[in-house]
Amino acid sequence: MLNYDLAQIFYEIADFLDIEGVAWKPQAYRKAARTIENLQEDVEEIYNEKGIKGLLEIEGIGQALAEKIEEYIHTGELKDYSKLKKSLPKGISELLEIGGLGPKKVAVLYQKLKIKNIKELEFAIKKNKVAEMPGFGQKTQENILAGIQLHKHGTERMLLGEALPIARQLVSELKKLKEAQQIEIAGSLRRKKETIGDIDILISSKNPVKVMDKFTSLSYVKRILAKGPTKSSVYLSSDIQVDLRVIDPKVFGAALQYFTGSKEHNIKLRGIAQNNGYKLSEYGLFNKKTGKLVAGKTEEEIYKKLGRQYIEPELRENYNEIELAKDKKLPKLVELKDIKGDFHMHTIASDGANTAEEMALAAKKFGYEYIAITDHTKYDRIANGLNEKEMLEHAKRIRDLNKKIKGIKIFAGAEVAILADGSLDFPEDVLKKLDIVVASLHSGFKQDKDAATKRVLKALDNKYVDIFGHPTGRIIHQREPIKFNMPEVLKLCKERKVLLEINSSPSRLDLKDTDIKQAIDIGCKFVIDTDSHAASHFYGLEYGVATARRGWATPDHIVNTKPLNQLHRYFRKLKL
Ligand SMILES: [Zn+2]
Ligand SMILES: [Zn+2]
Structure with a gap:
């Protein structure tokens, strides 16, 4: 039984009852939700041991609530909750998420103004109707409007590349506490999803009060939403x-496994535990009959007890990883340390911030064995693209750098624009003089699928194209991917040995995880590039690697894990 889920349901019931205008009951639900949320023990354990009597011993739980908990333990749902939820319009839950709007105010808006969702609320505010309601006024109406704006902003998920540095900063602050034993990032951030809802951190400690005091008093904290001994937000x-x-060190692994998710992965895993005579929860893996804890300290021991090899967080999406883990057939995923070079970056010659020499020196320091400098071509005028003559002169200067800078190989390339009809921005006699050609879509994002497919197929059929740069052109939260026939394009890439780029830029991550997996199944190869526009951007490489891992890529799938002396096998024109 999951205390967390039950607490959330009780909170929601309280809000719904408030909106329906029911007296005193909401308070009881809220109090019970808080108690259950902060309970050290699993309510199902309590129930299994002592029955309903055990539940009644919990502070704030009376007969009626104890029966609700019992019902939830037995059936996995609550009839009253489902009924309540159905009786109210869907948009009501959304209204409750707006800052400055508690259930009491939502009740007035719903009952008096028949407002059922955010859109209707915005409309009513425009007509100044909300300010006229008793207990509201002009000031409140303004606050609600600000709350709506914030809500719209807040529902936009954070990019992996924004969330990870923040989470790491918090972890390093919390690590200074001597009361903290283990600290881990959990949730979708640990699975390295491309966007993140909120940041989850787990700490094992025997002194939760101290840990929570430190956490809630960190200088970055603007507002405390909740503070308790086991959970604070x-x-x-x-x-x-x-x-x-804050987790008991004895079962830290179980909590980490549970709070890392995904939900689908965990449901499947719990089922397997059930079928093998165990019970798995955030509190540990237990023998179903004896109730004895059999694993919980580490994730490894839990997976092992369930007859599985360890499953990397990036793979926990229930895409067959649990089945493959049984036969120890999971792929050995590519790691950051495997990457030896980068085939896509810009300099001040087009729209970058550093010179080629500065980029090369920074790349060497970053640990790369080789790089390609690939500035924009003339079609990309806003990016200050180079014409044919300028590019060839630039290429010569780049090649000359190899005499000056030792310990890293510098290739001269270009990121060539794919024009609307699928031709490339440079003629073949120029392309063949470049070491590496990245071909990218920088325009025509609204083309229909057939036209886009034709365009891409034609461009990649050009024998001088080595890499298909950020293939779909998407920008997370800003621009939809270009819709072309993905399987057909992937097949051509395989046939023509065009490498697919996994672009590490946090707002691109293009190809995305599921496309990578599909491309691997078809037999394609990849490069993980940073598309750096400044020397400091090399550090984004880890986001590309994370995305490759989520796509099940091994070092063998990724060409820039190969040492310099093997690159000629993957690029037609490379002279080493
Ligand atoms: Zn580009
Ligand atoms: Zn670029």
């Missing part, structure tokens, strides 16, 4: 929610 100054949980 805060808003950071950048409107990012962070949940911290």
Whole structure:
């Protein structure tokens, strides 16, 4: 039984009852939700041991609530909750998420103004109707409007590349506490999803009060949403929610496994535990009959007890990883340390911030064995693209750098624009003089699927194209991917040995995880590039590697894991 889920349901019931105008009952539900949320023991354990009597011993739980908990343990749902939820319009839950709007105010808006969702609320505010309601006024109406704006902003998920540095900063602050034993990032951030809802951190400690005091008093914290001995939630100054949980060191692995998710992965795993005579929860893996804890300290021992090899967090999406783990057939995923070079970056010659020499020196320091400098071509005028003559002169200067800078190989390439009809921005007699050609879509994002497919197929059929740069052109939260026939394009890439780029730029991550997996099944090869526009951008490489891992890529799939002396096998024109 999951205390967390039950607490959330009780909170929701309380809000719904408030909106329906029911007296005193909401308070009882809220109090019970808080108690259950902060309970050290699993309510199902309590129930299994002592029955309903055990539940009644919990502070704030009376007969009626105890029966609700019992019902949830037996059936996995609550009839009253489902009924309540159905009786109210869907948009009501959304209204409750707006800052400055508690259930009491939502009740007035719903009952008096028949407002059922955010859209209707915005409309009513425009007509100044909300301010006229008793207990509201002009000031409140303004606050609600600000709350709506914030809500719209807040529902936009954070990019992996924004969330990870923030989470790491918090972890390093919390590590200074001597009361903290283990600290781990959990949730979708640990699975390295391309966007993140909120940040989850777990700490094992025997002194939760001290840990929570430190956490809620960190300088980044703008607002404390909840503070308890086992769970606290805060808003950071950048409107990012962070949940911290303090876990008993004995079962830290079980909690980490549970809170890492995904939900689908965990449901499947719990089923396997059930079928093998165990019970798996955030509190550990237990023998179903004796109730004895059999594993919980580490994730490894839990997977092992369930007859599985360890499953990397990036793979936990229930895409067959649990089945393959049984036969120890999971791929050995590519790691950051495997990457030896980078085939896509810009300099001040087009729209970068550093010179080729500065980029090369920074790349060497970053640990790369080789790089390709690939500035924009003339079609990309806003990116200050180079014409044919300028590019060839630039290439000569880049090649000359190899005499000056030792310990890294510098190739001269270009990121050539794919024009609307699928031709390339440079003629073949120029392309063949470049070491590496990245071909990219920088325009025509609204083309229909057939035209886009034809365009891409034609471009990649050009024998001088080595890499298909950021293939779909998407920009997360800003621009939809170009819709072309993906399987057909992937097949051509395989046939023509065109490498697919996994672009590490946090707002691109293009190809994305599921496309990578599909491309691997078809037999394609990849490069993980940073598309750096400044020397400091090399550090983004880890986001590309994370995305490759989520796509099940091994070092063998990724060409820039190969040493310099093997690159000629993958690029037609490379002279080493
Ligand atoms: Zn580009
Ligand atoms: Zn680029």
